[in-house]
Amino acid sequence: xxxxxxxxxxxxxxxxxxxxxxxxxxxxxxxxxxxxxxxxxxxxxxxxxxxxxxxxxxxxxxxxxxxxxxxxxxxxxxxxxxxxxxxxxxxxxxxxxxxxxxxxxxxxxxxxxxxxxxx
Amino acid sequence: xxxxxxxxxxxxxxxxxxxxxxxxxxxxxxxxxxxxxxxxxxxxxxxxxxxxxxxxxxxxxxxxxxxxxxxxxxxxxxxxxxxxxxxxxxxxxxxxxxxxxxxxxxxxxxxx
Numbered sequence: 001x002x003x004x005x006x007x008x009x010x011x012x013x014x015x016x017x018x019x020x021x022x023x024x025x026x027x028x029x030x031x032x033x034x035x036x037x038x039x040x041x042x043x044x045x046x047x048x049x050x051x052x053x054x055x056x057x058x059x060x061x062x063x064x065x066x067x068x069x070x071x072x073x074x075x076x077x078x079x080x081x082x083x084x085x086x087x088x089x090x091x092x093x094x095x096x097x098x099x100x101x102x103x104x105x106x107x108x109x110x111x112x113x114x115x116x117x118x119x
Numbered sequence: 120x121x122x123x124x125x126x127x128x129x130x131x132x133x134x135x136x137x138x139x140x141x142x143x144x145x146x147x148x149x150x151x152x153x154x155x156x157x158x159x160x161x162x163x164x165x166x167x168x169x170x171x172x173x174x175x176x177x178x179x180x181x182x183x184x185x186x187x188x189x190x191x192x193x194x195x196x197x198x199x200x201x202x203x204x205x206x207x208x209x210x211x212x213x214x215x216x217x218x219x220x221x222x223x224x225x226x227x228x229x230x231x
Binding site for chain 1: 151153155160161162163164165168206210216217218219220221222223224
C-alpha cells in the first residue's frame, strides 16, 4: 500500500518547456488535490478534483491545467513553464465518507512532493 | 474558512511536553479545528482534529478552549522526530471540496 505516489521526484526545466506531473493513489479515495509550496511558506492549492469527472480551481490556478484521468490518477500540466513556477508540488487525496460531516473532517493524505526548478 | 494565528517558531527539549498554540478568534460554530505537520522534505501529514471537546490519539492531544477561540496541540513527550512545521487549519461546512488553506505554521525545533 504505497499511499500517494508522485512522479518525478525532481525535475529541471527550461523556460517555455512543458511538463506533466503525475499523481496516483491506491487508497480508493474520491478527492484529489494539487498544492505548491514556495520556500518558507505554507502550501497553496492549485486545483482539486472533488470526485472523478470534476475539477475546480484553487487559490493559484494560473499557468496550470489538470486532468482527472480516473479515480486513481490526477495529473498537473505546465504548458509553458516560467521561473515563477519553481516550487515543490504536492499531491494529496481524501476519502469521501458516508456522512455529511465527513466533507469537513476526513483528512488529506499527501505524497512526498515533486521538486521542480525552471531556469 | 476562518483565519488562524500561530507563533512562527518554538523550541522544545527532547522528552518534554510541547504545547503549540493556535488562535482562531473568528471561528464559527461549524468549523472543525485540524492540525497537520510537515517533516523536513516530506508532504504534510494529518495529526488530529476536533470540534468542541478535547481529543486524544496516538500522535497528540488537542485541547480546545471553552469559547473555541483558541486551541493547543499537545505533544506529550517530544522526540527529535517531532521537529516539523505544525499547521492549525479550520474547515467548515461550506468547504464542500475538502480544501485545506495553509497558513505559515509553527516551526518546532527539538533539542536533544
